[in-house]
Amino acid sequence: MSAVGASRWRNPSALPGFGLSLGFTLFYLSVIVLIPIAALIIRPWSAGFSGFWHVLSDPRVLAALRLSFGGAAIAALINAITGPIIAWVLVRYSFPGKRILDALIDLPFALPTAVAGIALSTLYSTNGWLGEPLSHLGIRIAYTPAGVVLALTFIGLPFVVRTIQPVLTDLSREPEEAAATLGATRFQTLTRVVLPSLMPALLTGATLAFARAVGEYGSVIFIAGNIPAVSEIAPLLIIVKLEQYDYAGAAAIGVIMLAASFVLIFALNLLQNWIGERR
Amino acid sequence: MRRRYPTQDHPLLRIGLTAVAVGVIGLFLLFPLATVFSEALSKGIAAAWEALKEPDARSAIRLTLLVAAIAVPLNAVFGIAASWAIAKFDFRGKQFLTTLIDLPFSISPVVSGLIYVLIFGLQGWFGDSLRDANIKIIFALPGIVLATVFVTFPFVARELIPLMTDQGRDEEEAATSLGASGWQTFLHVTLPNIKWGLLYGVLLCNARAMGEFGAVSVVSGHIRGLTNTMPLHVEVLYNDYQYVGAFTIASVLALLAIVTLVLKSLLEWRYADEIAATHRH
Numbered sequence: 001m002s003a004v005g006a007s008r009w010r011n012p013s014a015l016p017g018f019g020l021s022l023g024f025t026l027f028y029l030s031v032i033v034l035i036p037i038a039a040l041i042i043r044p045w046s047a048g049f050s051g052f053w054h055v056l057s058d059p060r061v062l063a064a065l066r067l068s069f070g071g072a073a074i075a076a077l078i079n080a081i082t083g084p085i086i087a088w089v090l091v092r093y094s095f096p097g098k099r100i101l102d103a104l105i106d107l108p109f110a111l112p113t114a115v116a117g118i119a120l121s122t123l124y125s126t127n128g129w130l131g132e133p134l135s136h137l138g139i140r141i142a143y144t145p146a147g148v149v150l151a152l153t154f155i156g157l158p159f160v161v162r163t164i165q166p167v168l169t170d171l172s173r174e175p176e177e178a179a180a181t182l183g184a185t186r187f188q189t190l191t192r193v194v195l196p197s198l199m200p201a202l203l204t205g206a207t208l209a210f211a212r213a214v215g216e217y218g219s220v221i222f223i224a225g226n227i228p229a230v231s232e233i234a235p236l237l238i239i240v241k242l243e244q245y246d247y248a249g250a251a252a253i254g255v256i257m258l259a260a261s262f263v264l265i266f267a268l269n270l271l272q273n274w275i276g277e278r279r
Numbered sequence: 280m281r282r283r284y285p286t287q288d289h290p291l292l293r294i295g296l297t298a299v300a301v302g303v304i305g306l307f308l309l310f311p312l313a314t315v316f317s318e319a320l321s322k323g324i325a326a327a328w329e330a331l332k333e334p335d336a337r338s339a340i341r342l343t344l345l346v347a348a349i350a351v352p353l354n355a356v357f358g359i360a361a362s363w364a365i366a367k368f369d370f371r372g373k374q375f376l377t378t379l380i381d382l383p384f385s386i387s388p389v390v391s392g393l394i395y396v397l398i399f400g401l402q403g404w405f406g407d408s409l410r411d412a413n414i415k416i417i418f419a420l421p422g423i424v425l426a427t428v429f430v431t432f433p434f435v436a437r438e439l440i441p442l443m444t445d446q447g448r449d450e451e452e453a454a455t456s457l458g459a460s461g462w463q464t465f466l467h468v469t470l471p472n473i474k475w476g477l478l479y480g481v482l483l484c485n486a487r488a489m490g491e492f493g494a495v496s497v498v499s500g501h502i503r504g505l506t507n508t509m510p511l512h513v514e515v516l517y518n519d520y521q522y523v524g525a526f527t528i529a530s531v532l533a534l535l536a537i538v539t540l541v542l543k544s545l546l547e548w549r550y551a552d553e554i555a556a557t558h559r560h
Contacts, residue, residue, distance in 0.1 A: 010370030014452050016461035021364040025376070028357045032428055033382055036394035039404060043397050082303050089300035093293060101301065103544050107308045110536035110543075112490025113388075114510040115529040118517045119311035122318060129310065154307060186289060215387020217493035218510070222517065235389035239497060242393065247402050254390045261385040265378065 040258060043251035055252040060229050061237060065256065067148060068234040072213035075152035076160075080206040083160030084198060090161070091168040105162065108155045113218025120151055121222035143225030148233060151220045156209030163205030164198055171197060200275040204268065211264040215257055315533045318526035330524040331531070335504045339512035339528065342423070346495075346508060347488040350427040355481055358435025362473075363465070366443030367451065377440060383432040391429045392497025395422055418500030423508065426494040431484045438480035439473060442555035446472055475550040479543070486539040490532055 010018075044052045055061060090102050108116065124131040124141040131142055141147045171194070179189040217235040224231045234253055241250035288296070319327050330336060361380060365373055383391065398404045399416040409416060416422045450472070454464040470477075492510040499506045501515060509528055516525035546554060 009372075010368060013368050013448075014455055015367050015448060015464075016455065017363060017465075018368050018370075021360040022368075022370075025357065025361040025364050028360075029376075029379060032425070032432060033379070036398055036429070037382075037386075039397045040390070040394045082299070085296055086300040086303060089297050092288070093297055095297060101304050103540055104304055104308050106540055106543070107312060107536065110486055110490075110539050111312070112492060112510050112529075112532045112536065114492040114513045115315060115490070115532050115536075116311060117492075118513060118525060118529060119314045119318075122522075123311055123314045129314065130306065154311070157303075157307065186292070190288075211385055215390065217387065217389050217496070222514075235387050235493065238389050238393055242396060242400075242497065245402060247397060247400070250393060251397060254393045257387050257390050261382075261387070261390075265382070265385050269378070 037258070040251055040254050044248050044255050046248055051248065052252050052255075055249045056256065060232070061234075061253060063229040064232050064234040064237040065253070067145060067232065068214055068257075069260070071145065071148045071152050071233070072156075072210050072216075074149050075156050075213050076206045076210040078149075078153050079156045079160040079209050080202060083157065083205060083209075084164055084195075084202060086157075087161050087164040087168055091165060105158050107158075108219075109158050113155070113216070114222075116154060116219040117151065117222035120154060120219065121147075124150065124223060142223050143227075143231065145224075145231050147223035147225065148220055148231055151223050152213035152216055155216055155219050156213050159208040159212060160202070160205035163208065164201045167198060167201040200271060204271050204275070207264060207268055207271065211261065211268075214260055214264075312533060315526055315529050318522055319530040321526075322523050326523050327527045327530075330521075330527040333524065335507070336512060336524065336528060338504045339507045339509045340531075342420075342507065343489050343509040346420075346423055346427050347485055349424050350431055350488045351481060351485050353428055354431050354484055355435045355477070357432070358439050358480060359477070361436045362439035362443045363469075365440050366446075367448050380436050380440075381433050383429050388430060388491065388493025389497055391494040392426045395425050395429075395498055417498050418502065418506060420506070422498035423495050423506065426498045427488050427491055430491050430494045431488045434484035434487065435477065435480035438476050438483075438555055440555075442473055442476040442553075443469070445555065472553075475546060475553040476555055479546050479550075479554045482539060482542055482546070486536065489535060 044055070047054070056065075086105070090098065090105075121142055122128050124134070124147060126132060126135045126140070126142070128142070131140075134141060139146075141150055175193050175197075176189050179193045180186070184192070215235060217233070220233055221236055224233060224236075226232050226236055234257060238250045238253050238257075241247075241253070361376075365377060396403060396417055399409060399422065400406055401410065401417075403417075416425070450468050451464050454468045455461070459467070489508075490510055491508075492514070495508055496511060496514070499508070499511055501507060501511055503512075503515060507515060509532055513525050513528045513532070516522075516528065
């Protein structure tokens, strides 16, 4: 029997180990996650709200935040367009090499970000495999904000594809058949029947990709060029401030990023509830 | 011409969409991977081998293995404990606790490193007392381990919680009612049921632990031969224009990623019913 007596906040159980497992869980969670996050939240206020505001109103900080959030939004949008196409092709069509393509989708999850960063930077530099032909067209990607968006798109892609794929696999074809029987063109069926049923998954995937991209560091800094106020992302600015021993400044930017994380977690929970209600 | 089935796409649309998908995956995912290996071997395989034998590279590999060897078991034990509590018992605040466990996934890697600097760094909460006691946490092994534990925190738990919840508690209750102790029940009943899921979580946890860059970068101090993990050593070499060296270490990490993906696909294919994460990430 359980060592901890049944109390009002939990139902009685015949299994042992509740106190031990929950106790360890809460202890470990507090030490590793909760207390350090609390340390971040209280840090920037040492100079009051005006000190906090002073850090954030610096044009360099504003530009970095704009790039991190704006770049993540553009990248999520690009993935919201290519992601469903890739998921559709992988679920509905069959062709040789499909399994390998499917496995490759997870590459940005598995490849260490620094490796992705130097690879993308080399690939898109003016003498790289892709950067050179692009430079003849007058397009420069490496060391510009476009490079930041490219790296953020790279790391966000699997979130969208992998969120849509299972929904598409489980999607019944009957509504499509019904639409076709009722005289809809294939295009109408795709845009008015299939796409709406993918919408919650698409939104969830794009939000996950956005959340990941806002805080992304390793895959971006090599290709970005890191020119202050032009191609410098917010996480890098945190490191710059730490190197100058400006802990309060670093913490102020960190608190903004943390607040964004909380908002996104909340948004994702709302999305989950919405999906739950639709079922 | 044979009529298409009404839910089949027009051949042109089919070819067009497949071309887009293959193009995006090829240019966007395969090209970077190929670049890593081609740059590593650009001066021949001997140069790459030399780069691997270099003492700083060796020490980076050792440090990465050591950090993963500490962080992964810690998070595996935590994952088992958390999923035991959450899946086998009913209590209030369960959903909130699960959200808190997932929290590190939503936080920027740089912020994950920053939080420990604010506590243990020179100007942090314990900065003065740690310096007086001559204990180094930031710019040393403990800081690197802490940051790695943080970013890999949810991997095992988020795999095991849904898996053990799905499996219910009937088997465990039967075992205890027949007189098995808690540990016996866990070892002989629960563990065999969750072993593939646990392996799946550990696999992903390990890949991230060995490849983590941002969080470790904040707490490491980049001391060559001392506090550089493999990803950090890649950065140092790359910024030093030692491209062969940088891409050689990078290809070892890329190989690790490929092996991880292959094992992950194998587990998903072979033991789809015994792991929970087949549909999630």
